[in-house]
Amino acid sequence: MINLHLKKIPLTPCLLLFAALMLVFSSCKKKTRSDLGRVLYEKTKNKVFRDATPEALAEVFKTVLAEEKVNVNNPKLINAFYEQNDYDPVFVMDHIFNGDVDLTATYFDKAGQHGLDPKMFNADKITALVAKFKNKKAIKNINEAYHDIALLEITMANSLINYSNALQYGILNPRKIYQRYYTETKRPDSVGMSKILAVTDLRTYLDSIQPKDSQYLALQKALMNGSTAPGMSKEETTRYLVANMERLRWKNKPTQNRYVIVNIPDYRLDVMQDGASILNMKVCVGEGRNKDKTISLVDYDESDKVDRPFSRETPQLNSMIHSVQVNPVWNIPQSIANKEIMVEAAQDPYYLSNKNIDVYENGKKVEDSETIDWASAPKDKYEFKQRPGDDNSLGKIKFLFNNKSSVYLHDTPAKEPFNWTMRAVSHGCVRVGDPQGLARVLFGEGPTYEKIATAMGEDNPEPTTIGLPKKMPVYITYITCWADGNGVIQFRPDVYGLDVVLYGHLQRFLASNDVLAKL
Known part of the structure; x- marks a missing residue:
């Protein structure tokens, strides 16, 4: 039986998107330039243009669009835009002879300042x-x-x-290159890209999209100055x-005034408020594949760009901390039970009782x-739970937030690793160095926090x-x-590679050494 209700669901957003695109296109639509030939002749002084007509241009324009389809990143969108606008060559007619197109090409030519290859944008x-x-x-x-009118128009539209x-979203979609990336990240959409083609003040627009x-x-600035980090080569x-x-160009940054942020390679947690850190602490994160620096940004091969996460790596994500569990019970994951708990129990019959x-x-x-x-017990027959107490692996408190990886922030009885430089040592969750301090910031001073502090003792x-x-991002x-x-520019080892x-993945989009040398 066909579920008609479910079948109808995808149509509504599609119709809304189509309507929005048509609104953008129709708002940009101009009257046909009946004086196309005369205007071009006056501006170029080339007699060839005297006989140019919008109708004849439109036919050639369609042909060039078809020919350039393989060279254009969004051919359907560009085709739809010009079709809706009667193939009006707005860049050629309105922006060549006032210097705007040359100016735009200059911006494209300086893409090396962003570490990107100017060839991506066809400046030459x-x-x-x-x-x-x-x-x-x-x-x-x-x-x-x-032909040249159409080719320049299409090239400008595509490159812009x-x-x-x-500049606004980054070259790559992190969801497509990383297996354990769950952070909400906005990507370009058709409506936004169509609006780009309707820009009239190119200089102001190009300045506005420079990341600030x-x-x-x-x-x-460090890139343009050719900076070299201590202990690293310039390369x-x-x-x-x-x-x-490139990471900073991704639209995945916090927009809230107050949030918790954990930076995995820095092994650090900050509580941010109005752009400043109001609490900072060490953390331990999941064990990584590259903790011994077996690969680097200089010494690697093509296969290393394939993301192969180690089973204990902490995922990238965003969520909302909704509650805490004081004196938590640890529901031990099956993988840890199989590889560690049952092995220890097989060697020591009192291991389980000693560890509660x-x-x-x-x-x-x-x-x-x-x-x-336990040496011969089936791996999937039993479940293991550690009772609250001083030896509980989650310590005295854990901070809960919804996520697909079942990770959370938590206390730990194992304090020594907080003194280590390399703190990628956990099974995937984030161990926090000052859990009571974090609870104080989340709940604020008052009876609820006092209840938490008392229970932890x-x-x-x-x-x-x-x-x-109030939930905390x-x-x-x-x-x-x-x-x-x-x-001062800080650098940290690429512990997860x-x-x-x-x-x-960026290599084919990056500026050559010659371009960077000119910066």
Whole structure:
């Protein structure tokens, strides 16, 4: 039986998108330029243009659109825009002879300042085509004129969209290159790209899309100055800067005034309020594939750009902390139970009782678990739960937020790793260095926080779940290069090898060494 109700659901957003596109296109639509030939002749002094008509241009325009389809990133959108606008060559007619197209090509040519290759945006091709229009003898006949008008128009439209998207959204979609990336990240859409083609003041628009975030500007300055980080080559430093500039272009940054952010490579948690950190602490994150620095941004091969996350790596995500569990019970994941708990129990029959770990079979507690032969026990027959207490692996409190990876922030009885430089040591959750301080900031001073603090100090604790009065955004991110409060660029080891994955995918879009040398 066909579910007609479900079948109808996708149509509504499609119709809304179509209607929005038509609104954008219709709002940009101009009257046919009946004086096309006369205007072009007056501006170029090339007699070839005298006989140009919008109708004849439209036919050639359609042909060139079909020919250029393989060279255009959004052919359907560009085709729809010009079809709705009667193939009006707005860039040629309104922006060549006032210098706007040359100016735009100059912006494209300086894409190396963003670590990107100017060839992506066809700066040379645009400049060469413009020169033909400004040389009254360069275009020899009307067919060549129509062809070059269409080619310049399409190239400008495509390049302007690509440049805008690159600076505002980044070149890559992180969801497509990383397996454990769950952070909400906005990508370009058809309505937004169509609006780009309706821009009338190109200089103002191009200036407006230059990233203005202070972090981006600091990395951009370091890139243009050819900075070299201590202990790194100039090449490796440049690659660090380029990779992290791409991350900064992604639209996945916190928009709230107050939030928790964990930076995996820095092993650090901050509570941010109005742009400043009001609480900062060390954290331990999930064990990573590259903790021994076996691959780097200089020493790697093509296969390294394939993301192969280690099973214990902490995912990148954003969510909302909704509650805490004081004196939590640890529901031990099956993978940890199989690889660690059962192995320890096989070697020591009293291991489970000493660690306050209860065993369950079919949902019922096993009273004599020390009699089980753990060396031969089936891997999926039993469940394990660790009772609250000083030895509980989650410590005295865990901070809960919805996510697909079942990770959370939590306390830990294992304090020594907080003194280590490399703190990628957990099974995937984030261990926090000052859990009570975090609770104080989340709940504020008052009876609820006092209740939490008291419960955390109890000798015979009971698990207690307490909801936050107001949910707190949390971001777990991955940044290996940034400017600190003094403007000094900080670098951290690529513990998960995610820089290598990113840079590997970026390579075909990156500026050559010659371009970077000119900055």
